Amino acid sequence: MFNFGNLAELMKQAQSIKENVEKAKEELKNEKIVVEVGGGMVKVVSDGLGTVLDLEIDKSLLNENEYPVLKDLLIAAINEVSERSKEVVADKISQATGLPMNMSKFGGMF
Structure with missing residues (x-):
């Protein structure tokens, strides 16, 4: 027999993860990643989602x-x-979902 209590708990956890991911996306929009190359001759600033x-x-x-x-x-x-922003995204999603960083890179959430 199916236990609907477990289903309700699972749905609650899924909703919590979804909310955490949305919060992480907002935080990533406010994150600033700065890269300098060529001894500082070129500097690029992006948000945590990789937008320059x-x-x-x-x-x-x-x-x-x-x-x-x-x-x-x-x-x-x-x-x-771009690579640094991917690392920041993976870290935020890992925090939001509780999954290890290497697992949170999969799934195309961003």
């Missing part, structure tokens, strides 16, 4: 001869800020 909020480029890189260096630094900075 700001980009600073040293003026010495803004000439035609430095274009390849600038391009490489921008790619490196954007990739690094």
